[in-house]
Amino acid sequence: MSGWFRRGGEGNRGRRQEALSAYIDEALSPVERKWIEQELTQDAALRAELGELRRAVELVRSLPTLPVPRSFTLDPAIYSRTKPRRVHIYPVLRVATALTMVVFIVLVTGGFVLGGAMAPASDVAMIATEVTRVVEKEVVVSEADEVVPQQYSDVAAESVEGEVATEAPVLAAPAEEVAEMEVPVEEYAAPEAEAVEGTQREVPAAAMAVENGSSPAPTSAPESGVGAEVPPAPVAASQTAEPTRVPTGTPAARAADELSEEPLLETYKAVAESPEPAAVDEVTEESWEVPQREDKAWFRQLDGWHVLRWGAGLLAVGLLVLTLLARRFGW
Amino acid sequence: MDETALIHEAQHGDLQAFNALVLHHQSRVYNLAYRVMGESDSAADMTQEAFISAYKNIRRFRGGSFKAWLMRITTNACYDELRRRKRRPQASLDALYVVDEDPSPSLHSESENPEKSLQSGELAAAIQACISALPEHQRIAAVLCDVQGYSYEEISSLMGISLGTVKSRLSRARSKLRECLRGIGELLPARYRLDAE
Numbered sequence A: 001m002s003g004w005f006r007r008g009g010e011g012n013r014g015r016r017q018e019a020l021s022a023y024i025d026e027a028l029s030p031v032e033r034k035w036i037e038q039e040l041t042q043d044a045a046l047r048a049e050l051g052e053l054r055r056a057v058e059l060v061r062s063l064p065t066l067p068v069p070r071s072f073t074l075d076p077a078i079y080s081r082t083k084p085r086r087v088h089i090y091p092v093l094r095v096a097t098a099l100t101m102v103v104f105i106v107l108v109t110g111g112f113v114l115g116g117a118m119a120p121a122s123d124v125a126m127i128a129t130e131v132t133r134v135v136e137k138e139v140v141v142s143e144a145d146e147v148v149p150q151q152y153s154d155v156a157a158e159s160v161e162g163e164v165a166t167e168a169p170v171l172a173a174p175a176e177e178v179a180e181m182e183v184p185v186e187e188y189a190a191p192e193a194e195a196v197e198g199t200q201r202e203v204p205a206a207a208m209a210v211e212n213g214s215s216p217a218p219t220s221a222p223e224s225g226v227g228a229e230v231p232p233a234p235v236a237a238s239q240t241a242e243p244t245r246v247p248t249g250t251p252a253a254r255a256a257d258e259l260s261e262e263p264l265l266e267t268y269k270a271v272a273e274s275p276e277p278a279a280v281d282e283v284t285e286e287s288w289e290v291p292q293r294e295d296k297a298w299f300r301q302l303d304g305w306h307v308l309r310w311g312a313g314l315l316a317v318g319l320l321v322l323t324l325l326a327r328r329f330g331w
Numbered sequence B: 001m002d003e004t005a006l007i008h009e010a011q012h013g014d015l016q017a018f019n020a021l022v023l024h025h026q027s028r029v030y031n032l033a034y035r036v037m038g039e040s041d042s043a044a045d046m047t048q049e050a051f052i053s054a055y056k057n058i059r060r061f062r063g064g065s066f067k068a069w070l071m072r073i074t075t076n077a078c079y080d081e082l083r084r085r086k087r088r089p090q091a092s093l094d095a096l097y098v099v100d101e102d103p104s105p106s107l108h109s110e111s112e113n114p115e116k117s118l119q120s121g122e123l124a125a126a127i128q129a130c131i132s133a134l135p136e137h138q139r140i141a142a143v144l145c146d147v148q149g150y151s152y153e154e155i156s157s158l159m160g161i162s163l164g165t166v167k168s169r170l171s172r173a174r175s176k177l178r179e180c181l182r183g184i185g186e187l188l189p190a191r192y193r194l195d196a197e
Helices: A002-006 A010-024 A030-042 A044-061 A090-118 A121-159 A175-181 A205-212 A251-273 A275-281 A304-329 B003-011 B015-037 B040-056 B066-087 B114-132 B136-147 B152-159 B163-182
Strands: A200-203 A244-247
Touching (some): A010 A044, A044 B114, A044 B136, A044 B163, A090 A304, B015 B066, B015 B136, B040 B066, B066 B152, B114 B136, B114 B163, B136 B152, B136 B163, B152 B163
Antiparallel strands (some): A200 A244
């Protein structure tokens, strides 16, 4: 520190005067004080300068305190707050602006962070709907294909009786088994037909729908009632239930034949005439394309997410302007 | 007088409470304004302006020294006025070297004769003239320290400057005052007379 004072030239002179001034006010550090006192003992001119400074300061400090020329109290007629104290809205606006800004920033950054997950809901819904429609088309077409070939196979099975080698006798389900299958044999007495060993065919669900009914269990042997009337199987609610596999030649199989025989042609005709199968060929990759959104007005293309962000941003700007005005005019 | 209670009431719009504070602090505020501005009319204007400003901003006072807060308002008001006058100099009918007609108490005791009182009055005016001749930065620092008696730290807070800057401005102000007071040596009492270099 003493080196700072020892530098020569005008700079040093200014620093010494500064030290003398602070020395008068006892505002020097112990190191600085010790140094200046040492300088004073060695430099007479410095001592004289200190003396003059002290006298000048004392003269200024001796100036008297002046009496006030008048009272400076405020006039109540001018400054009295007779109006009811206004509620200052500036603090409220300030807080509201800050909160709105935070919400806006969260909405904006949330959209960037989540990215595709926040895709417009309308687009996602449209894509889902279109996919579902295409899938349903394929399901319907595939079901139609199954019905037609199956019915074809039933007819073919009857027409080739005897052509198929058989090794075992007719597989007649014992009464108990029939009973388990809950097929009323007396109602579904099958016409005479040689059973095809080892083959099983799918019995349409309608034939097995009697399970759901209240039909009594069969009590007699399967072979009975040749030519008996075979009432149509009650159409149960489970039309779409999975077909049940039963051995060919069983009463259930015969019942299925009976059931499928009548509507076979009609069904075939319906399927043949239906444009649905033809539509299958048209199921190409193009049908998977996302349909373009219709040209709508710009405000109709906005979804909730965009509206929310825009709203928050506009609200934040509006509140900011109000806050600045409240601060300016002291609201 | 409970200053804290008066401040609290004034913050809630009680003008009477604020006027009580005015009566308590107006002498100090006026003297500061007078020593900075150099003449009574300007000092009165600055004093009134300072109190009006304090009343309007009383709600912003968050505690601490109310006197220091008032002094800061007064200092800023005087400083702004001096800067405004510097930009737009005005010819004053009261010249800088005309002795102010305000009846100032003499530097010496009341037992002295009128001749000495007159001399004391002239001396005070001469000293004031030397103070008024200082640049505004140095003038305010010298008045706050040597007239009002504030410490370096308080001056630093009132003027919003560093301690080093306070020391520098005071040193230069006192050097210039010393030079100015040499010119009025014949007015100075014997013990105050400054020896010429």
